[in-house]
Every structure is written in structure tokens, then in C-alpha cells.
Amino acid sequence: MNCRECKEHLYEYLDRELTPAVEQDIRQHLEECPPCGEHFDFEKLFLDFLKTRCRVHGAPPELKRRIFDELFGE
Amino acid sequence: MSPPIPPTPASSPATEAEKRASFEREALVHLDSLYRVALRLTGNASEADDLVQETMLKAYRAWHQFQQGTNAKGWLLTILRHAFINEYRRRTRHPETVDIDSIEPFSVFEEVQDNDPQGTFFDRIVDDEVLRAIDQLPEQFRETVVLSDVEGLTYEEIARILEVPVGTVKSRLFRARRLLQQKLYDYAVGMGYIKGSPK
Numbered sequence: 001m002n003c004r005e006c007k008e009h010l011y012e013y014l015d016r017e018l019t020p021a022v023e024q025d026i027r028q029h030l031e032e033c034p035p036c037g038e039h040f041d042f043e044k045l046f047l048d049f050l051k052t053r054c055r056v057h058g059a060p061p062e063l064k065r066r067i068f069d070e071l072f073g074e
Numbered sequence: 075m076s077p078p079i080p081p082t083p084a085s086s087p088a089t090e091a092e093k094r095a096s097f098e099r100e101a102l103v104h105l106d107s108l109y110r111v112a113l114r115l116t117g118n119a120s121e122a123d124d125l126v127q128e129t130m131l132k133a134y135r136a137w138h139q140f141q142q143g144t145n146a147k148g149w150l151l152t153i154l155r156h157a158f159i160n161e162y163r164r165r166t167r168h169p170e171t172v173d174i175d176s177i178e179p180f181s182v183f184e185e186v187q188d189n190d191p192q193g194t195f196f197d198r199i200v201d202d203e204v205l206r207a208i209d210q211l212p213e214q215f216r217e218t219v220v221l222s223d224v225e226g227l228t229y230e231e232i233a234r235i236l237e238v239p240v241g242t243v244k245s246r247l248f249r250a251r252r253l254l255q256q257k258l259y260d261y262a263v264g265m266g267y268i269k270g271s272p273k
Contacts, residue, residue: 011244011247011248011251012244015222015228015229015247017228017229038187038191039183039187041192042183042186042187042191042192042193043183043251045192045193045196046193046196046251046255047223047251049193049196049197049204050204050219050223050224050254051223051224051226053201053204053205054110054201054204054205054208054220054223054224055110055224056201057109057110057113058105058106058109058110059105059106059108059109059126060109060119060123063105063109063123063126063127064105066123066127067102067105067126067127067130067131070127070130070131071094071097071130071131071134072094
């Protein structure tokens with residue numbers, strides 16, 4: 001696998017959407033190619049960052065109460 | 075001799091208590107996810123409240139149609155999205171008129187690989203700014219990113235909810251993430267968190 005092919009699968013790899021065989025090819029390329037490894041690390045960091053920052057808020061307690069009241073008449 | 079007990083029909087209605095218990099166990103546990111998606115779709119806390127409440131009401135009424143053991147989160151998000159498109163989008167946001175396929179954002183990594191390859195500038199960006207950047211994405215990008223990167227759904231689950239092919243999910247996700255990175259990078263440059271020139 002070359003750098004271009006590897007980068008084409010960048011997000012599918014990070015999202016765990018590839019077959020084990022392709023995943024293995026990419027893992028091997030990343031071990032042998034530090035620039036691609038660095039790029040993948042950067043993108044992974046970005047996705048982790050998004051998840052952490054955006055999951056801080058959940059449904060407000062008043063909304064939960066409103067829904068329980070409406071569904072179950074509590 | 076006691077009369078034979080008639081077989082229970084497969085579709086016998088569950089009692090109200092059973093219905094409530096299974097709905098609480100399988101649907102209401104996804105309330106936080108539904109709220110986060112609703113908030114990003116409507117861009118407004120009070121509309122998000124109403125959208126989630128309406129979604130839960132519709133879901134509870136249609137609960138007998140839900141196949142137990144299948145993906146309740148995906149089922150609920152589909153109901154939510156339909157409700158949003160039919161009733162809220164007109165009032166809150168407008169569908170884009172831009173051609174999103176023409177958007178070709180640059181790679182932020184190429185900009186920062188010499189001075190901040192580990193992306194430490196991201197750490198200095200406050201949560202509100204991240205949410206603002208997501209809210210500024212075109213709707214089709216925004217919903218795809220939220221379902222994937224915030225709620226962790228698979229491409230297949232997202233494709234089913236958005237009613238598009240998996241290939242479309244992939245390409246939207248690619249462009250949406252690049253665009254989002256670009257917005258956050260421009261913000262970080264503007265704030266002086268990283269040296270560079272906003273594009």
C-alpha cells in the first residue's frame with residue numbers, strides 16, 4: 001500500500017469501517033511511514049477532541065420530567 | 075376437566091406496565107443522544123426540547139411497531155429527523171442552497187505539520203466555539219458529523235437514518251470534518267493560538 005491509497009482510507013480506518021485485511025495493510029503502512037503515521041494521529045486526535053467537547057451536554061432534567069409527565073401522566 | 079387455554083396470539087398487546095417498562099429500558103435511555111442531535115439540528119434549546127418531546131411521544135405511540143432487539147437509537151433518530159424536516163426546519167433553519175459537493179476544504183494537517191503536528195491548538199478552543207463551528211456547517215454535513223462524531227453511529231446506521239447510500243455518508247463525513255477543522259483552525263489563528271494565515 002502506498003501513501004495515497006493509505007490516505008484514501010484515512011477516516012474509514014479511524015472509524016473502524018474497514019475489513020480486517022485492509023485494516024492490517026494500513027496498520028503496516030503506518031508503522032513503516034512516519035509522515036502518514038503523524039497525519040493519522042492528528043486526525044484521530046481531532047475526532048477524539050470533537051467527541052469529548054460535544055458530549056458534555058445531555059437532555060436538561062426539566063425536559064426529562066416533561067416527557068415522563070406526558071407519556072406516563074406522572 | 076378444565077377448558078383448553080387458548081394460545082396467546084403473537085401480536086397480543088402488552089400490558090401498559092410492560093410497554094412502559096420496555097420503553098423506559100430501550101428508548102428513554104437515548105434521551106441525551108436525541109437531545110444533542112435535536113440541539114444541533116434546530117440550533118435552539120427550546121425548539122430542541124419540543125422536538126425531543128414530540129419524538130418521544132410519537133415513538134411511544136408507535137412502540138408496538140418497533141422490533142424488540144433491533145437498534146432503538148437508530149429508530150428514534152429516524153423519527154426525530156422526520157419530525158424535524160416536516161415541522162421544524164421551515165421555522166428554524168432553511169435548507170442550504172449552496173452546492174455542497176463543490177466544497178473542497180484544504181487539509182489542516184498540511185498547514186500545521188511543521189509547527190504543531192500534534193494539534194495542541196485544539197486544546198485551547200472552548201467548547202462553545204466547537205459547537206458554533208458545527209452549527210455553521212451546511213445541514214447535510216452537520217447532521218452527518220453529529221451522528222458519527224458525537225453519537226458514534228456506524229456508516230450503515232447513518233445511511234439508514236439519512237436515507238442515503240453509504241458512499242454518500244463517507245463523502246459527506248470527509249468534507250464535513252475537513253470543513254470543521256478549517257473553521258476551528260481559522261478561529262485558532264485569529265485568536266493567536268497558532269501561527270498561520272486564515273484561508
